[in-house]
Amino acid sequence: MMEEGETVELYDLRYSDLMALSSSDHQLPTTSKNIPYLESVMSKIMKNLGPSGPGLLAVTGVHNASALRQKLLPMARKLALLNNEDRKRVLKDHGLGSDVPLKNIDRTVSPFAMQLKYNQDLDASSICNINLPRIEDRYSDIENLTEFNNLGNLFKELGNCMMEVGLQLARVCDKIISGHELEHSLLESCSAKGRLIHYHSYLDNLILQASNSTQPKKKTFKKTNFNHSDLWQQWHYDYGVFTVLTDPMFISVPENNESPQSCDGQECPSPSGHTYLQILDPDKNSVAMVKAPSGSFIIQVGESGDILSKGKLRATLHSVCRPKNLENMSRETFVVFLQPSWNKKLSVYDFSVEHSRSNDGYSRIYDEENQCQKPSSDLVKLVPPLCDRLKDGMTFAEFSKETTKQYYGSSGLQSKR
Template sequence: MMEEDETLELYDLHYSDLMALSSSDHKLPLTSENMEYLESVKIAIMKNLGPSGPGLLAITGVPNASILRRTLLPMARKLALLDNEDRKLVLKDHGLGSDVPLKNIDRTVSPFAMQLRYDRDPYVNSLRNSNHSPIEHHGSDVGSLNEFKNLGNTFKDLGNCMMELGLHLARVCDKIIGGHELEQCLLESRSAKGRLIHYHSILDNRILQTQSLKDTRHKSKKIAKTNHDHSDLWQQWHYDYGVFTVLTAPMLVVPENSGSCQSCDEKECPFSSGHTCLQILYPVTNSVKMVKASSGSFIVQVGESGDVLSKGKLRATLHSVCRPKNMENVSRETFVVFLQPAWSKKLSVYDFSVKDSSSNGGCSRICDEESECAKSSSDIDKLVPPLCDRLKDGMTYAEFSRETTKQYYGSSGLQSKR
């Protein structure tokens, strides 16, 4: 178990409070007591998302969301371990793709992505007023692939719910900060990226290796070499570069038996106790902390564009995803929605209100802050390219996105070999 000072219990923002704060038309008159309470919630939001906070919080009590989480997340592992040809059929049927080579049997993460579109009224969420009733899918139902028949619909339903949460939080932050920058830039983008992600256990990679060897024997006698060097991290240290990232509290699962079988029954780990395997570099103490969140919550963290567009009043979260120690058969399932500005949105480093006369303006403050945080770990320092090296004044979000990806993962990027 982790020590108490190594964990971070997220602030829980209740869905009803989020709705009350974002609403411009209160149906019931607010008493002075209610107004005082909502004011305290505003203060708590900024304390957690602002410059002196961790840059993330949890949203709890979202109606009808738990069933979607329980339905969608277990599909991540099943998809990851499917035969390549079967997986292609499923992904094509449901309009999903992937941004990693899924034939690589040494991969530690299998993401399945879809571009999500805002409806005409993105704040109208049908989940609020009705129980989830999946629409029948009439695509491929060959054998066991039939278990994925509602994959696309569930993906979109949960994604739309999470987009709505992000939009409401953006509206609340705008009210507190002043202006409409965050909400407006999300609405102008008209879309968000959803990713269903399976973080592989070591057992999963053994299963993939066994499948590969079977395929190899059919095609040739040559046996593929595999890399068994498993890092302590599923995902290296990084900042997200959108406005907000909204993610389900992850599901940590372990097969009922440890045989090399893709269809092993799974169960959620009882020992997880709210640990998410998400860890952040906590600016207050300049130390690494493990994030804890309840299973029914959604985690919202600030991205670098949110930091810039809010003129530094929100703080981007430096984070990574770590493997549970001594638990080689545990995998991690989660669903993430990245809320971002329109690709043409221009970002300005000069939006930061700082007393600085240098030619880099506010960007120098960002570099100073990142350098201070990086001092707590030389490894983190080597893996995270400074924001001022990736963002130049007047860049569009598309240009910033390309430069960030290049410096993290390009041929000479800081994480290109990982």
């Protein structure tokens, strides 16, 4: 999609306000002075996550989040560019896997995944302050691997922090829509999937090609005219309850560097000022770029959140686009997918015509003959409609398998790591 266009600046939800709103009490834990303020915050949350909003918001002010992000995100690129044997060793030592074949040197994304467990012993005020022990220097004999000594601990620490933020938001949304479905569905699952993701620059792929070449030729890295997709990640809906993402980090490698493999690259600001996450605005039938506060967590509604909330929250069609004419710039992020338990049953019959919008292409509505609306936008026609992937009474496991199958043409089996 075109980079030029509308930019959506996400609503900035302060973590202190989220903490106050997610108190275990059913009523707001407030004095008469701040009740109106917190009520206005709740209204803004629903405005942004509901049917009339973008389906996303940003959470800022989470203690220690920026420091954890700064330590963990640069590891994504370094992992992606390791030789296969060293990377395999590091991932195994830290309990990580991948959702893509990492031997494919033409891949544009390298995700490193782990199942994260909810820690029932930590309360909301302490989960982002934990200090996990450092792993022993198990790579002391391999100089270029010592920087990964604390990879697993950082992954879990940041992941736990993001899980708790998502759980608190689910609790707040439950209060607003009068129920406990969202929070309970997350707690019943006992786990979430974390992914540390490196979005390759074109230069990264040249590095991989050169490092895997069997020909003993001099490595040169010259500017090349590429004919690649302008998307790092294709258009899709997330199918969990919430997706929690870090504000992305961008890394640039000098174009004239003769050996970029020996150069870690340097963090740089977004060239456009936005995240390169883009969403479809169904009301305007147009694409908008997402701009988030620096160091924030971005929280996005998934299809299960839409279904369990009976349409009071809205899943958003989205993709990740590449910066134009910046072949040496990569993008790093960390994502946690909060989802129901695999045996959670999903119902589609709670949706009514008043919840639908004829131009969003989401196709949630079933009539008496089990027929659904069809997408009207050319863009959403590329995405398998929900009614073709979800049947009433399906478990979340069945829904996720069918969704993966229709998106990617695979068996639909999910990674368990």
